[in-house]
Amino acid sequence: MxxxxxxxxxxxxxxxxxxxxxxxxxxxxxxxxxxxxxxxxxxxxxxxxxxxxxxxxxxxxxxxxxxxxxxxxxxxxxxxxxxxxxxxxxxxxxxxxxxxxxxxxxxxxxxxxxxxxxxxxxxxLGVPALTAHRALTVAEDGPRRLRPGALDGRVVLAAGGAGAVGHAVVQLARWAGATVISTISGPEKARLATAAGAHHVINYREGDPAAEIREIAPDGVDIVAEVALGANLALDLAVLRTRGTIATYANDGGRPVELDVLQNMVLNTRLQFLVLYTAGSAVRAAAAEDVAAAVRAGALPVGEEHGxxxxxxxxxxxxxxxxxxxxxxxxxxxxxxxx
Missing domain, CATH: 3.90.180.10 (Medium-chain alcohol dehydrogenases, catalytic domain)
Structure with a gap:
């Protein structure tokens, strides 16, 4: 071979x-x-x-x-x-x-x-979809499994919704019933995030993205699926609800992360780092089951027309x-x- x-x-x-x-x-x-x-x-x-x-x-x-x-x-x-x-x-x-x-x-x-x-x-699927599933199931008061309705009433912010993991976050969160916001860097990526199923897209390089997100989610975002923690942490904290979760799977750009401890204490922030290798076999198996169900439901299509x-x-x-x-x-x- x-x-x-x-x-x-x-x-x-x-x-x-x-x-x-x-x-x-x-x-x-x-x-x-x-x-x-x-x-x-x-x-x-x-x-x-x-x-x-x-x-x-x-x-x-x-x-x-x-x-x-x-x-x-x-x-x-x-x-x-x-x-x-x-x-x-x-x-x-x-x-x-x-x-x-x-x-x-x-x-x-x-x-x-x-x-x-x-x-x-x-x-x-694989790494992107299972990583997205993990990001959506680590909140303190959130579901541990995904299915239609599991995220009803929740607001999910997918940072970088045009990337492979961000794309899967958008699709899985929408399938599970969340209101999905995606931050993007320009019109082309906005088009892709919208095609993936994001309800709202916010250009983080223009205007006041925190105010725009707060207008959509006055009580704050429940879960942030974060691809560039160092670059985006200030925005994430500005829009996170009390006891909200920032689930970070990458730090694109490599910017150092500086935490204001008091700010995060007051928010009761859950800052969850994640990687599939050390997530545990039971977590991976459960994620694979849920992702397979989403595939059967037609919720995870790919191609440019799907973002x-x-x-x-x-x-x-x-x-x-x-x-x-x-x-x-x-x-x-x-x-x-x-x-």
């Missing part, structure tokens, strides 16, 4: 296309013929060594993807052979991710993909796909693996 590998951490040039033997699923595992592989900032960080040195002599990257189960290991129902699935955390603690024609994952990390949902949808442009590369140009992620390409970067 064809696979992308790297043997050393570094820039995208360390990625190579090679031939490898077909992997064999072990007990509790499934083998998937990968159709589309999704590329996330986490994949770039792992390849570069930003999150620590690689754990294996050779690594096939990418956490997310979608395809068809073609073989199962001992203990897995053989009826799953031929099932369309989406994959999450494929390369987490394992040497083989989805940037290959076939990959092997624990059966629970291969989630059934409805026939009406394309492989592009499946490959765009998430797709930027595609063939397998032999996976290095270019990583460069696109590094450049901050708007939308979801995908690698087409097999037809």
């Amino acid at each position: 064809k696979a992308i590998i790297y043997r050393d951490n570094g820039d995208p040039d360390v990625l190579r296309l090679v031939d490898r033997d077909l992997p064999v699923p072990g007990p509790g595992e499934v083998r998937v013929r990968v159709v589309v592989s999704g590329v996330n900032p986490a994949d770039r960080q792992a390849r570069s060594g930003a999150t620590g040195p690689k754990g294996f002599p050779e690594v096939t990257p990418h956490l997310d993807g979608a395809g068809v189960i073609d073989e199962v290991g001992e203990g897995v129902d053989r009826s799953r052979v031929g099932q369309r699935v989406w994959l999450f955390m494929a390369a987490a603690g394992r040497p083989t991710g989805t940037a290959a024609e076939f990959t092997v994952v624990p059966a629970g990390q291969a989630v059934p993909l409805p026939d009406e949902a394309g492989f592009d949808v499946g490959a765009s 998430l442009p797709l930027v595609r590369f063939p397998l032999d140009r996976t290095a270019d796909a990583h460069r696109a992620v590094e450049r901050g390409t708007v939308g979801k970067v995908l690698v087409d693996v097999t037809s």
